[in-house]
Amino acid sequence: MNETAADVAIVGAGVIGAAIAFYLTRRGIRPLVIEKEDPAAGSSGACDGLVFLQSKKPGLHLELAIESRRRFEELAQVLGPEIEFRPSGGLCLIENEDELAALGRSIAAQRAGGLPVELIAGEEVRRLEPLVSERILAAGFSPLDAQVNPYALTFALLRAARAGGARLLGGEPVVGIETAAGRVRAVRTPRRRIAVPIVVNAAGAHAPEIGRLAGVEVPITPRRGQLLVTAARPPLLRHGLISARYIAAKFNPELARSGEMGFSLEQAESGNLLIGSTREFAGYDRRTSFEGIRAVARRVLPVFPALASLPVIRTFAGLRPYTPDGLPILGPVASMEGFLMAAGHEGDGIALSAITGEMLAAHIAGDSPRFPLEPFRLERFSTAEAA
Amino acid sequence: MAAERFEIAIAGGGPAGIACAAVLAQAGVPGLLIDEHPRLGGPGLRDAAGAFSPFAPAWARTVRAIRSLKKEALTVLPRTGLIGIEPGPRLLLAPEEGGLREIACRRLVIATGARERFLPFPGWTLPGVIATGAVQMLLKQGILPAADFVVGGAGPFLLAVAADIVRRGGRVRALANESRLADLLPPPGLLAGQGVKILDGLLRTLRVLVSGTRIAHGTRLLEARGAGRLQAVVTARVDKSGRHLPGTERVVPAALLAMGFGFTANIEPAQLAGCPLFFEDTLGGWLVQTDESLRTGVEGIYAAGEVTGVGGAEKSLLEGRLAGLAILEEMGRLDAAGRGEITRLQRKRKALLSFGRWFNRPSRFAAACRTNWFASLPDELTICRCEEVRLRDIRRTLAAGCRTPAGIKKATRCGMGVCQGNTCKGILQEVVAALTGGPPGGFPPPSVRAPLRPVDLGLLGGDTV
Numbered sequence: 001m002n003e004t005a006a007d008v009a010i011v012g013a014g015v016i017g018a019a020i021a022f023y024l025t026r027r028g029i030r031p032l033v034i035e036k037e038d039p040a041a042g043s044s045g046a047c048d049g050l051v052f053l054q055s056k057k058p059g060l061h062l063e064l065a066i067e068s069r070r071r072f073e074e075l076a077q078v079l080g081p082e083i084e085f086r087p088s089g090g091l092c093l094i095e096n097e098d099e100l101a102a103l104g105r106s107i108a109a110q111r112a113g114g115l116p117v118e119l120i121a122g123e124e125v126r127r128l129e130p131l132v133s134e135r136i137l138a139a140g141f142s143p144l145d146a147q148v149n150p151y152a153l154t155f156a157l158l159r160a161a162r163a164g165g166a167r168l169l170g171g172e173p174v175v176g177i178e179t180a181a182g183r184v185r186a187v188r189t190p191r192r193r194i195a196v197p198i199v200v201n202a203a204g205a206h207a208p209e210i211g212r213l214a215g216v217e218v219p220i221t222p223r224r225g226q227l228l229v230t231a232a233r234p235p236l237l238r239h240g241l242i243s244a245r246y247i248a249a250k251f252n253p254e255l256a257r258s259g260e261m262g263f264s265l266e267q268a269e270s271g272n273l274l275i276g277s278t279r280e281f282a283g284y285d286r287r288t289s290f291e292g293i294r295a296v297a298r299r300v301l302p303v304f305p306a307l308a309s310l311p312v313i314r315t316f317a318g319l320r321p322y323t324p325d326g327l328p329i330l331g332p333v334a335s336m337e338g339f340l341m342a343a344g345h346e347g348d349g350i351a352l353s354a355i356t357g358e359m360l361a362a363h364i365a366g367d368s369p370r371f372p373l374e375p376f377r378l379e380r381f382s383t384a385e386a387a
Numbered sequence: 388m389a390a391e392r393f394e395i396a397i398a399g400g401g402p403a404g405i406a407c408a409a410v411l412a413q414a415g416v417p418g419l420l421i422d423e424h425p426r427l428g429g430p431g432l433r434d435a436a437g438a439f440s441p442f443a444p445a446w447a448r449t450v451r452a453i454r455s456l457k458k459e460a461l462t463v464l465p466r467t468g469l470i471g472i473e474p475g476p477r478l479l480l481a482p483e484e485g486g487l488r489e490i491a492c493r494r495l496v497i498a499t500g501a502r503e504r505f506l507p508f509p510g511w512t513l514p515g516v517i518a519t520g521a522v523q524m525l526l527k528q529g530i531l532p533a534a535d536f537v538v539g540g541a542g543p544f545l546l547a548v549a550a551d552i553v554r555r556g557g558r559v560r561a562l563a564n565e566s567r568l569a570d571l572l573p574p575p576g577l578l579a580g581q582g583v584k585i586l587d588g589l590l591r592t593l594r595v596l597v598s599g600t601r602i603a604h605g606t607r608l609l610e611a612r613g614a615g616r617l618q619a620v621v622t623a624r625v626d627k628s629g630r631h632l633p634g635t636e637r638v639v640p641a642a643l644l645a646m647g648f649g650f651t652a653n654i655e656p657a658q659l660a661g662c663p664l665f666f667e668d669t670l671g672g673w674l675v676q677t678d679e680s681l682r683t684g685v686e687g688i689y690a691a692g693e694v695t696g697v698g699g700a701e702k703s704l705l706e707g708r709l710a711g712l713a714i715l716e717e718m719g720r721l722d723a724a725g726r727g728e729i730t731r732l733q734r735k736r737k738a739l740l741s742f743g744r745w746f747n748r749p750s751r752f753a754a755a756c757r758t759n760w761f762a763s764l765p766d767e768l769t770i771c772r773c774e775e776v777r778l779r780d781i782r783r784t785l786a787a788g789c790r791t792p793a794g795i796k797k798a799t800r801c802g803m804g805v806c807q808g809n810t811c812k813g814i815l816q817e818v819v820a821a822l823t824g825g826p827p828g829g830f831p832p833p834s835v836r837a838p839l840r841p842v843d844l845g846l847l848g849g850d851t852v
Contacts, residue, residue, distance in 0.1 A: 037791065037793075037794065038788075038789050038790055038791050038793065038794025038795075038797075039788065039789065039794065039798075040794070040797055040798075041793065041794060041797075045797045151797045151798065155787065155798050158787075158788065159787055162787075162788070168788040170788050170789070170790050170794075171790050171791075228844070228847070229803075230844060231805045231841065232804075232805075270774075270800065270803075272803075275844075287836065288836045288837060289473065290471055290473055290477070290479050290489070290837065293837065293847060294847055294848060297844050297845075297847035297848030298848040299848075300844070300848070301844065301845065301848040307844050307845075308843060308844055308845025308848075309843055309844075309845060310843065310844050311805070311841035311842065311843055311844075312838055312841060312842055312843070312844050312847055313804075313805055313807055313838070313841045314803070314807065314836070314838075315836050315837055315838065316836060317836075
């Protein structure tokens with residue numbers, strides 16, 4: 001068994017682990033990223049690329065997302081065009097009066113929270129996106145909604161981090177975390193022991209397994225999202241698109257189960273359309289199902305009938321790390337010194353990657369993060385129970 | 388959604404599927420046979436009317452069997468794409484006339500055959516470079532696609548294709564087979580009882596030689612050259628460690644290059660159904676694991692033909708029949724004679740597997756040879772045509788810390804195009820194994836999800852018919 005050492009070990013080379021590594025190296029800290037498969041092998045490589053703000057709950061969630069979105073312009077400069085960042089703006093499509101009323105309220109709250117977003121009429125929606133059918137009454141429009149290539153972003157963050165001195169240990173699962181006197185001492189893979197005082201759990205839907213190795217209970221559940229990919233086409237869509245129902249379903253599992261889930265839709269820079277997504281609790285099963293993929297197709301067609309003749313060439317499923325309150329779990333864990341959480345972003349991992357990376361890096365470097373970690377800490381769940 | 392129910396569904400109307408359907412239909416078991424093509428037979432025997440196949444007698448037997456089927460027992464769905472398989476088993480089908488069909492069955496036989504295996508070399512994507520199987524298919528339809536050919540690649544199939552070209556009046560300027568002659572000669576044990584095949588092989592060789600074709604073994608397709616389309620093929624001898632020998636290059640003018648590097652099994656439907664796989668390079672790579680009665684590791688699912696080991700039509704015919712009999716036995720509908728036949732077929736199957744190993748081995752170069760070959764290929768070589776991924780991209784991604792074909796696929800888009808990776812996903816596996824010094828088969832085959840064939844969004848979201 002090899003013995004080695006590191007200042008910081010990050011478990012997981014998804015977009016969150018990669019972002020933390022990237023922001024750490026900017027502070028001169030050189031972490032070791034440990035990944036059991038390849039970078040972006042989990043949810044970061046099985047999602048769409050919407051950096052959406054309209055889908056965030058007004059309040060803490062939205063503030064965090066806006067802070068993250070601000071950093072994407074800079075990331076695009078530093079990482080280059082390969083991450084395919086496009087500030088394309090986004091439309092949240094409204095199909096009926098109930099949705100209109102609900103979205104109207106949410107837009108007012110989002111505007112109060114600092115998000116530039118407005119309600120636009122159906123004709124205006126069709127002027128912006130000619131393929132939208134008459135079914136759509138109105139839409140929320142935010143110029144801050146954007147698109148990025150999620151796995152290109154992950155790879156680019158890692159590449160920049162490695163250029164800054166980070167190391168990547170691929171193909172090695174973390175199988176043990178050694179602790180003594182209430183603090184982290186080392187992590188073990190089948191091949192080596194790495195003495196390390198700080199371990200960041202950025203294992204996404206697998207964060208509970210990593211937590212258990214340190215005796216930390218992590219309330220994250222895998223929530224499966226199935227997506228369809230069509231053949232590439234010349235530009236058909238100009239914005240990131242989601243249906244108002246889709247946002248509602250995110251915060252309401254009852255609605256998700258009922259099938260009234262809406263959809264998300266984008267055209268990637270490659271020309272492929274990505275259509276999502278189911279939200280199912282199906283354990284760690286990453287298969288797609290007839291039911292799931294047909295349901296997604298059925299939802300998008302009435303709104304985009306012109307897409308009926310597009311061939312679907314691929315489907316995939318990712319496991320979103322779901323938390324009970326819809327917010328990620330970030331920062332130190334009270335019961336285990338040196339063990340930090342950075343997981344539980346559910347479907348927001350790409351959008352929140354930049355701010356998550358920066359917050360964790362600042363905390364590790366001993367600075368106070370520009371956005372407070374406190375509301376995102378693991379202990380909020382035990383407090384809630386006690387209350 | 389209510390699915391139509393069948394006792395048995397057979398995916399694939401090649402020799403294995405047909406032989407299986409024949410057994411079951413004769414016993415009066417209601418079954419469903421689906422195939423993508425309008426005519427049954429699979430690419431090997433579909434157009435066997437021209438009958439230059441030594442398997443024609445067996446084929447004719449099967450066709451007769453199909454004709455004699457009780458019509459009410461067997462439903463044949465040609466021109467029908469298999470889109471997905473789910474536990475049950477349940478099948479999602481896309482008939483050519485439109486709509487989607489959902490089928491539930493008690494038992495499923497996966498007999499989805501094999502496709503050609505390609506290895507990349509400079510110029511392999513030029514117009515005028517086509518698969519040996521495609522050339523053979525054209526010839527069977529009476530089409531001679533060019534006057535001057537080069538046939539190249541590896542394995543014994545090249546000779547058969549060259550003979551067919553010559554027979555149809557084409558000229559084969561060179562047959563460049565990277566396999567060595569010694570590897571192409573069948574071992575004596577394999578020859579026993581194979582009179583027809585030996586005779587067939589000798590006749591083909593003679594025909595090619597008499598036509599003036601230069602047959603070169605241990606000779607590689609170094610480059611396909613041409614401005615906009617193929618004009619010449621550069622060949623060169625290789626040493627035993629897979630390095631090409633400088634000074635042995637030859638430039639052969641040709642209008643068409645028929646290339647092939649053996650075959651690879653169409654395991655994707657079985658993978659989707661969750662069937663455990665195994666890797667045996669000399670049987671065609673990744674294959675479906677079965678017991679002696681061709682039961683896969685998934686309850687109710689059988690595999691027959693090339694998917695259990697690439698071995699040709701005779702093996703497929705046998706396995707189709709064997710699977711059919713095994714199903715009847717499970718259903719309690721087999722007499723003693725039938726059980727005796729199962730035993731006989733199981734024994735004969737072993738010999739046909741040996742034939743398969745001989746057939747595939749010459750195209751499966753040693754790991755060291757592959758490493759030397761792929762290491763020598765230029766950076767700008769195209770690996771994935773659909774997404775224009777070059778060898779350079781793969782080398783860079785490996786250097787950037789990706790280790791597996793699955794990771795490289797995500798990082799480079801290799802295999803993400805409209806062909807669903809059917810051409811290049813095998814190549815990517817081989818390239819990554821070779822460049823990382825790993826063994827062939829060191830990586831699991833890339834995961835498979837529905838749709839197995841592209842399907843229109845409107846169909847997917849529409850009602851079943």
